[in-house]
Amino acid sequence: MDKLKTLLRRLKYNAKYYIKTNTEIPSNFRKFERRNTNFQQFLLRECLGAIHLEKKINLNEKIQIFGKFTDNYEISNDIFSNYDFSNKKLKPAFFNIADVKVPYEASRLQYLQKAKSGKIDVNKFPSIYWSSPMDVAIRNINLIFHLFNIEAEQKIAEILGNNKDLIFSYISQHYEYTINNLENKGNVVGNHYLIELTSILLTIATFTFKSDQEEWKYYQNELLLELNNQFYQDGTNFEGSSHYSAFVTEALIICRLVIEEMDKNAEILQKIDDIIKSNYVLLSKLMNKGELSQIGDNDSGRLFYFAFDEDAPLKMNWLFEIITNLYRQSEFYQEEKKFTYEIKSTIPSFDNFQKATHKKIKVFTKDYQSYCFKNFGIYIWRNDDEYFSIRCGPIGQNGIGGHSHYDQLSIECFTNNSWILRDPGTGTYTDDIETRNKFRSLDYHWGPNAKIQFPKEDEFDCFKLSYMGDGEVLQFDKYNFLGFADFNEKRIYRKIVFKDGEVSIEDFSNNVDIQAYTSWGEENKGVKVKFSNGYKRIS
Numbered sequence: 001m002d003k004l005k006t007l008l009r010r011l012k013y014n015a016k017y018y019i020k021t022n023t024e025i026p027s028n029f030r031k032f033e034r035r036n037t038n039f040q041q042f043l044l045r046e047c048l049g050a051i052h053l054e055k056k057i058n059l060n061e062k063i064q065i066f067g068k069f070t071d072n073y074e075i076s077n078d079i080f081s082n083y084d085f086s087n088k089k090l091k092p093a094f095f096n097i098a099d100v101k102v103p104y105e106a107s108r109l110q111y112l113q114k115a116k117s118g119k120i121d122v123n124k125f126p127s128i129y130w131s132s133p134m135d136v137a138i139r140n141i142n143l144i145f146h147l148f149n150i151e152a153e154q155k156i157a158e159i160l161g162n163n164k165d166l167i168f169s170y171i172s173q174h175y176e177y178t179i180n181n182l183e184n185k186g187n188v189v190g191n192h193y194l195i196e197l198t199s200i201l202l203t204i205a206t207f208t209f210k211s212d213q214e215e216w217k218y219y220q221n222e223l224l225l226e227l228n229n230q231f232y233q234d235g236t237n238f239e240g241s242s243h244y245s246a247f248v249t250e251a252l253i254i255c256r257l258v259i260e261e262m263d264k265n266a267e268i269l270q271k272i273d274d275i276i277k278s279n280y281v282l283l284s285k286l287m288n289k290g291e292l293s294q295i296g297d298n299d300s301g302r303l304f305y306f307a308f309d310e311d312a313p314l315k316m317n318w319l320f321e322i323i324t325n326l327y328r329q330s331e332f333y334q335e336e337k338k339f340t341y342e343i344k345s346t347i348p349s350f351d352n353f354q355k356a357t358h359k360k361i362k363v364f365t366k367d368y369q370s371y372c373f374k375n376f377g378i379y380i381w382r383n384d385d386e387y388f389s390i391r392c393g394p395i396g397q398n399g400i401g402g403h404s405h406y407d408q409l410s411i412e413c414f415t416n417n418s419w420i421l422r423d424p425g426t427g428t429y430t431d432d433i434e435t436r437n438k439f440r441s442l443d444y445h446w447g448p449n450a451k452i453q454f455p456k457e458d459e460f461d462c463f464k465l466s467y468m469g470d471g472e473v474l475q476f477d478k479y480n481f482l483g484f485a486d487f488n489e490k491r492i493y494r495k496i497v498f499k500d501g502e503v504s505i506e507d508f509s510n511n512v513d514i515q516a517y518t519s520w521g522e523e524n525k526g527v528k529v530k531f532s533n534g535y536k537r538i539s
Contacts, residue, residue: 006458010095013460017091025130026176032168032207039205039261040148046325047304048113048149055306057111059118059157064310065105066300066536073111076126078102080536081431090131095459099431101299101535103128104135109142110305112149115157122160122170133181134192137199140174141254141303143167144206168207175203179215184222188397190239191248194230195303197223198251205258216262223255224268227275232375234338235278240377240396240404241296242286246319249279250303253322273327277335280323283316285371285380288387288414292316294425295378295391297403300535313534339371343476350493353508356449356516363388363415364501370478379476381498387414388503390496392471392483401465406454408471408485409494410445411505412526419526421446427532433459435538440465444529446520448492451513455488487512 062069070079076086083098094100107129109120130136147167149156160166178199183192197219204216230238230248237245256272286293291314302308307318324332368383377393389412396404413420427439437457438444454467469486476483481496490512497504507514521527532538 006460009458009460013091017089020089022090022127023130023177023181026173026180029169029172029176030209030211032172032175032209034164034168035206035208037206037261039257040151042257042325043145044148044152046322047306048145048152048154055114056116057114057118059111059115059120061118063111065102067310067313067534068536070106073106073120074124074126075103075106076128078431085128086126090128093430093459095430096433097431099428099536100128100131101429104132107132107135108138109146109159110138110302112142112146112157112159113304113306116155118157120157120159130177133178133183134195136174136181137178137196138303140171140178140199141202142305143171143174144202147171147206171203171207172209175200188400188402189226190230190397190402191244191251194223194226194248195251197226198254198303201258202254205261220259220266220268224271227268227271231275234373234375235275236282236373236376237279238394238397239296239402240394241298242283242293243298243300244296244403245279245376246283246292246316247301247303249276249283249323250319252276253326254303256326274335276323277327277331278338280320280332281336281339281371282373282376282378284320285373285382286378286389287316287320288419289417290315290317293389293412294423294532295407296396296405298426298532298534299429313537336371339373340369341372343372343374343473345474347474347482348493350508353493353510354514356507356514358449358505358507358517359519361388361413361415361420361503361505361520362501363413363420363503364498365415368478370476372476374473377471379473379481381478385415385417388412388498390481390483390494392473392485392494394470395465395468399470400463402463404465405440405445406442406465406468406487407445407447408468408487409483409492409507410442410447411496412446413503413520414526418522420520420522421528422521422526422531424528424530425532426535427530427538428536430459430462433462436462439530439532442487446517446528448487448494448507448509449515449517450487450490450492450507450509451515452487452490 059073062071068079077084078098079102081098150162178196182196200219204212237248252272259266300313309315364386368381371380378389378391380389391407391410396402411421412423424439424444427435429436467488471483471485473483479498484491484493493508495506
């Protein structure tokens, strides 16, 4: 029955996109004129103009996409599988065949931020470059960033001959495409729409054109609605992913700059500031050796590509440097206090429960602090050099799953300058569903060691979490944690106690067999099965 259901879903999916016409590229668009603005000075000083010379690239030479080198920028193929999307009816995903994200990534023109030379011929852009509204919106952001570099007389690559009038028109075309193809419908409206709104507001703040003020008012209000929809009350993001939290924080930095330019007294600015600072605190507590832990998905998406290192994609210090140039240090100390509270609830008796007592871990050699990110669903104990965390809380995208993993009660540990327990990362998405599901699975995370049979999930479930419930925390403080989650209707509790720098971990259940971990990942850099050092970088 399940196989028949999947087959019917495949037929329906393929038929839908077979008869659907390709997205129309605008041929009529408005005349743009440059505003007199100052916000770009921050971008030029702290971002676009802050690239070290050795990081500059020549677009006529090899570039990297998800860590893989290619010598062609205008691509219509997945360079990992060599599958060519040209002359194909375009779909959001070519399941178990090829990855549309590869040409999408190239289409963003993010390499313009680093390019010191080379030429891009827009006439060579394949149709797939106009297939994903979010990626078109990101390309538009990079076109505007490139314009700022032209105005600043930076040594840069060339697109449209770096003719400002031609670039104005090209940006106008991108703007029309974006507002005509907004991803603001469906069961979940997430980061795609937020990025599109960022691109729209950046465009209006940079140019004057017919109806710009009406559209500014409308889209700024849309942004406010999405801030309320996509961010919890404490300011953390609803996707359930640390790297998506970083991604949307980049977007909000841009929004803050352009809204302040247009109206420094806009009420939305305070909310944006609060969200940026909250995510600064969260992400800073997930940093070890300059790398950001991969809680949930990480497809390596960046807006500020100028500092992104394809060879070290988890390095994120550059983002914190940008944020600290926007706010006073004292503001972060105040924000941090929001996340230092304790949780105390009634603790059940485990007298009739099976217990698994895991190998103890020596974590702390000096004092540490505890941090409670209840809305996001992660609890952290750490000092400058030592770190321990557990994931327990809401499933991303309001319970749908999206960019969350089967990682409830999963732990990470970094001590003595090495990983003992580490989240596996993402692997890949729709081009290899088996790999996708493995990296999301309980088997790949340091959660309970339980004998649970999960139903097989097909390609249409690869952004859903159908067999795990929200985690709930009953106790949390500097020395204790107790929480539970349901895995395919099997409830498991995890208890953690810190004493004299050592952590004891016990699991309890009365309806599923659980076993103890007699060893951790000390001999394998914290990895349980496999590790993905960013999207498609699997070891």
